[in-house]
Amino acid sequence: MTSSATRGLLMQSHTGAAYRFDPGALCLELLTTGGPGEFRRYEVLHAPADLVAWADRSQLTPTPELEISRSEVADARRLRDALFRAALARTRGEQSASGDLDTVNEAAAHPPLAPAIGPDGERRWAGPASGTQLLATVAGDAVELLTGSYAHRVRTCAADDCSLIYVDTSRPGRRRWCSMEHCGNLHKVRTLRARRSEEG
Numbered sequence: 001m002t003s004s005a006t007r008g009l010l011m012q013s014h015t016g017a018a019y020r021f022d023p024g025a026l027c028l029e030l031l032t033t034g035g036p037g038e039f040r041r042y043e044v045l046h047a048p049a050d051l052v053a054w055a056d057r058s059q060l061t062p063t064p065e066l067e068i069s070r071s072e073v074a075d076a077r078r079l080r081d082a083l084f085r086a087a088l089a090r091t092r093g094e095q096s097a098s099g100d101l102d103t104v105n106e107a108a109a110h111p112p113l114a115p116a117i118g119p120d121g122e123r124r125w126a127g128p129a130s131g132t133q134l135l136a137t138v139a140g141d142a143v144e145l146l147t148g149s150y151a152h153r154v155r156t157c158a159a160d161d162c163s164l165i166y167v168d169t170s171r172p173g174r175r176r177w178c179s180m181e182h183c184g185n186l187h188k189v190r191t192l193r194a195r196r197s198e199e200g
Contacts, residue, residue: 009057011179019181024150024167027083027142029058031165036081039163043077048131051076055134064113064125064134072131079107079135083142087165090146090154107139159183 008022009032023029033054034043044050048068056063082103086096113133114126145151145167153168157178164178177183 007059008179019179021164021166021179023165023178024169025141025145026059027138027145028087028154028165028167030054030076030080030138031084031087033080034077035084039084045073045077045080048073051131051134060113060125060137062122062124064129065127066131066134067128068131068134072135075107076131076135079103079139083139084165086142086146087154088156090151091156091165096146104139104142107135108143110136112137112140157183 008020009029010018011021011032012018021032023031033045033050034040045054048070051068051073052066055066082100086100086104089096089100110132113129113136116124116126118124145154150167150169153173155166155168155175156162157164157166158176159178162178162183166175166178168175
């Protein structure tokens, strides 16, 4: 299990500052690799090694041993883009496009990663596993999220210049920021400066 202190993906802002972002679901972690339209400029999934690197950073524990083809990388981008649009529609209270849901459902229909017990008695993944199995696991997580009890808590960071999507799993359900140490802190600093400017 990942401790709460290290939970989430290590991200880097446009200024170079490092921070942790916990989107609250495996499927939403995939959205940090790029996306459709204007988010294409953030694309990082170009080769099989890139998808393996993402899996290594993700909340999948332990990291599965993967054998990924180039066509599966293209499948990953297609799933991610469909998921991005579906999650964004959810944040706006809109209905997801049927084509995007078909893409998620098709990926989820394949056999997912299979858990196993290693010779040391520790949990691991049966493998080596394919990229299709990895994507089936991600898509299955998306189905659970978008049809589950937290579906209404899928949100976009409240910062005007941030588009990270997360699910608010906190008990009070009042999370506003992708990360308190990044966008949340920047908001506090701006608010404090504005208050001092008004007082001065």
